[in-house]
Amino acid sequence: MGSDGEKPASPTLSDTGNHVSEAIPTLDRQEEKRLLLKLDAVFVPIIMLVYLSCFLDRTNIGNVKVAGMPEDIGASDVEFSTAVSIFYATYVAFESPWAILLKKLTPRVVLTGLCVVWSLTTIFSGFITDIGGLYAARLILGACEGGLFPGLNLYLTMVYKREEQARRVSYLFVCAALSGAFGGLLAYVLLKMDGIGGYAGWRWVYIIEGIFSILIGLLIWFGLPNDPTNAYFLNEREREMMQIRAKQRAQYMGSEEFSWEEIRIALKDFKLWISGAIQFCQDILLYGFSTFLPSIITSMGHSSIEAQYLTIPVYILGGACFLTLAFVSDHLCIRGPFIAFANVFGIIGYILIICPTSNAVKFFGTFLCAIAVYSGPGLNLTWLNVNVAPHYRRAASIGFQQTIGNTAGIVAGQIYRTSPYLLGNIFSVSALGLAQLLILIHWLYLRRCNLLKKQIASGKVQDKRRVKTGDWELDFKYHL
Structure with missing residues (x-):
């Protein structure tokens, strides 16, 4: 039996869960692998970009913070x-x-429109002169992103099918890591434009990164079809295979018609609330670490310019580890234990940063934290x-x-205020400890549900x- 809880050749399930007589054709494994490679080759680069x-437009506030932005606009x-926290007020309201x-x-x-608006907002952020302008820009960014x-x-x-999703979701979080690495490198280069055109370097960070995002918006419009089963780059046989895959996922996808009843069922589901609690804990790290890592490294005695490029290997390691864990998670169709495993490294890393260790050891701790x-937020969402x-x-x-989960961004902005960020780091490691307990509860609950169905x-x-x-x-088996 496949991970979708269905046998490939068994009768399909209608939207109401009733069986119908039509049998679902099977697909040749090698032929389906070639189809997946083609889908990945087109969709994944666009989605990642x-x-x-x-994420670049969201977290570059951490790069400009150490480049003199607060002083230039008179912000305490x-x-x-x-300003960091206010972003999440509209972010969580519009999700x-x-x-x-x-x-x-x-x-x-939807995706093109949102991208264009937040890109323009990022460009305009390069021209703000006071804290009110920064507040407005962050609120608009949150509503769109x-x-x-x-x-x-x-x-x-x-x-994609259920057992194919973790590695694709991992690509998104790898982009979050890459945005930190790329953002640090880009900020390092753009800050050297300080004074060009009469603008400070941090203003060029916003302007150039916003222009980059505008171009990505055009890529979404022309690259992502509304109906992936009839994508422009697929031939007739591949579209036929996509239709078969859609039938195999019929139970998972369900009705195309909007239903308030499904919304009500979701809101009463324990899985949602326990998952949300785990995500909140994991996002404390995600937003605190990704936004304030340059500042954390600066607090270790490095200059603001050094902090920009020292973030790069930290982010790259975090992304690479997540890709590996996501691949294994998909292969085994196991989720919770991998989140808990990744969190162990984070707990050790934060302890090294918090304790009175040398700056070299603290910097090593940032790699473990990454x-x-x-890995935690991405695998939990999957x-x-x-x-x-x-x-x-x-x-x-x-x-x-x-x-x-993203209300954690509001918290992250408040706990990482002053160097050496002891409060933020203690709060983060405590959140990881709580997440470990919640992951165990979620895993036991799903195991109990599978046993009850059986x-x-x-x-x-x-x-x-x-x-x-x-x-x-x-016949729908939950992934543990």
Whole structure:
């Protein structure tokens, strides 16, 4: 039995969960692998570039902080921390609406529109003169970028099967890591433009990175089709295979019609809330580390310019480790234990940074932290992705889970205020400890649900479940 909870040649399941007589054709494994390679070759670079530009525009505030921006606009430490946090006020408010509207408004319109608006906002950020302008820019960025991550995740579920998703989601978080590495390198170069045209170097960081993002918006419009099963780059046989894959995923995708009932089911699902709690803990690291790593390194005695390029190997290691864990997670269809495993490195890393160790040891600790920073949020989101069905129940779950998790960004902006950032680092390692407990609870709950379904199917236990459709169908096996 495949990870979708269906046998490839078994009858399809209709949107209501009733069996129909038509048998689903099987696909040649090698032929399907070639199709996946082609899908990855087109979709993955576009998706990675758009998320790279998004995260770059979001976190470059950490690069400009050490380059004199607060002083130039007359912002105090408290006001600048507020500017970091205020981004997440609109970010979390707009995540669920954009996720639910994605299919109705079409992915191309939603994703391109959001990208263009946040890109223009980034460019205009290079011309702000006071803290009020920075607040306004961060609020607009949050409203637009809030729809991107849930939207891209939903788009991936329209293309790939459950057991194929972790490594594709990992590409997004690798981009978050690359944005840190690339952002540090780019900031290092752009800050040398200080004085050109009468503008400070930090202004050029915003202007150039915003122009880059505008170009990515055009790539989305022309590169991502609204219906991946009929993508422009597929031949007739490949489109036929995509239709077969869609039938194989029918139980997972479900009805194309919007349903408030599915939204209500999602909101009552324990999986959503426990996943959201884990995501909150993991995002404390993600937003604190990715935004303030240059400042953390500066607090170790390095100059602001050195801090920009010293972040690069840290981010690269974090991304590489996540790719590896995601690949193994997909292969084994196991999620929770890999999140917990990655978190162990983060706990050790933060302890090394917090304790009275040498700056060299503290810097080594940032590498360990990076393993947990990207692997934890990405694998946890995948864990929810593959365990919720059908589409609109999953859209609501992803949107609300991200809303819960991303409120951590508000916290991160407040706990990383002054060097040497002891409060922020202690808070982060405590969040990791709590996440480990929540991961265990989530894993035990899913194991219990799988056992209950098995007992009901065998007739050992009476079926008293209120919800019996989508991921609650008896032949839908949850990934642990």
